[in-house]
Amino acid sequence: MLARHSVLMVVVFGMVLSGLIYLNNIQCRLVYKQPDVLAGRTDVASVSPWSAPIIWEGNFDSALIDSIYKQHNLTIATTVFAMGKYTRFVKDFLESAEEHYFVGFRVHFYLFTDQPESVPEVKMGENRTLTIQKVPVLNRWQDISMSRMEKLEKLIETELASKADYIFCLDVDTKFYGRWGAETLGRLVGVIHPYLYNVPRNQFTYERRPASKAYIAAEEGDYYYAGAAFGGSLEDVHHLTRTCREQLSIDAANSIEAVWQEESHLNKYFLLNKPSKLLSPEYMWRGISEQAAPIKIVRFTNVPKNYAEIRPNP
Numbered sequence: 001m002l003a004r005h006s007v008l009m010v011v012v013f014g015m016v017l018s019g020l021i022y023l024n025n026i027q028c029r030l031v032y033k034q035p036d037v038l039a040g041r042t043d044v045a046s047v048s049p050w051s052a053p054i055i056w057e058g059n060f061d062s063a064l065i066d067s068i069y070k071q072h073n074l075t076i077a078t079t080v081f082a083m084g085k086y087t088r089f090v091k092d093f094l095e096s097a098e099e100h101y102f103v104g105f106r107v108h109f110y111l112f113t114d115q116p117e118s119v120p121e122v123k124m125g126e127n128r129t130l131t132i133q134k135v136p137v138l139n140r141w142q143d144i145s146m147s148r149m150e151k152l153e154k155l156i157e158t159e160l161a162s163k164a165d166y167i168f169c170l171d172v173d174t175k176f177y178g179r180w181g182a183e184t185l186g187r188l189v190g191v192i193h194p195y196l197y198n199v200p201r202n203q204f205t206y207e208r209r210p211a212s213k214a215y216i217a218a219e220e221g222d223y224y225y226a227g228a229a230f231g232g233s234l235e236d237v238h239h240l241t242r243t244c245r246e247q248l249s250i251d252a253a254n255s256i257e258a259v260w261q262e263e264s265h266l267n268k269y270f271l272l273n274k275p276s277k278l279l280s281p282e283y284m285w286r287g288i289s290e291q292a293a294p295i296k297i298v299r300f301t302n303v304p305k306n307y308a309e310i311r312p313n314p
């Protein structure tokens with residue numbers, strides 16, 4: 001009786017195993033368009049001078065990328081801050097993320113806010129969670145924006161180690177309109193700013209005063225990166241946030257605040273520590289109705305806001 005039972009178990013186990021092998025084969029045999037060696041987009045650069053890919057619509061196959069990354073059972077931590085009146089953006093941010101952001105992947109959102117009670121109920125999909133952390137509000141918008149570096153540094157140290165594979169840190173006054181998926185994953189990821197992708201580097205709004213740690217000379221710099229979105233591996237983003245937090249506090253001790261606060265320091269960081277992947281302005285656009293020739297799809301945009309009404313100070 002026992003022997004027959006074990007034979008049955010072996011047979012069932014064998015069937016499950018061959019099913020898995022069969023499934024795995026199907027995955028390997030995903031049919032997709034042959035990669036072309038000679039054709040591709042010619043209206044944009046798809047690689048940086050240090051050979052980092054620049055991600056544009058038309059240069060990747062979403063189904064193929066998803067099938068590669070899904071095998072790794074990844075968790076993507078995503079942080080967002082909503083302090084003071086910026087809580088009004090949370091609903092659209094989260095709802096649009098549910099529709100477009102890493103669909104089918106495990107995503108853990110961390111929302112920092114001074115008003116946890118104001119966070120709306122958003123129905124999260126399978127394997128997607130939201131953790132709310134209460135933080136005290138600061139008086140100046142510049143301080144709120146800058147303080148994110150320190151908060152992120154601490155979050156990675158205390159919460160995320162071994163709980164996530166990648167992290168993205170995003171502005172909340174934003175909304176997703178198109179796919180943002182595994183094509184964006186990399187060790188260190190920056191987004192090219194939507195207003196400065198086509199101007200000479202001496203016109204970039206880098207910090208130009210040598211007294212600041214964020215200083216970049218007129219003849220230096222690669223791209224102008226948005227402060228509203230960056231990401232990468234936990235280790236690399238930890239190093240980024242720690243460095244920017246240190247440089248911000250050195251500036252504060254010297255009574256200087258970089259022209260675009262932590263965005264200026266992020267740009268200095270990316271000059272010295274080149275991103276391994278760059279996202280085109282499709283991934284941080286000016287608004288859903290704005291058009292520009294190279295932008296074939298708007299994936300993620302700024303939401304227009306009345307600065308005087310929404311910010312706690314001018």
Ligand code: UDP
Nearest residue numbers: 081082083084086141144145171172173312
């Ligand atoms: N922020 C906030 N409350 C404020 C000011 C800023 O929560 O009163 C956060 C919010 O996450 C916002 C980010 O800081 O997305 C950056 O500030 P803001 O969007 O005003 O800067 P901008 O994108 O206009 O340069």
Ligand code: MN
Nearest residue numbers: 171172173228
């Ligand atoms: Mn913003």
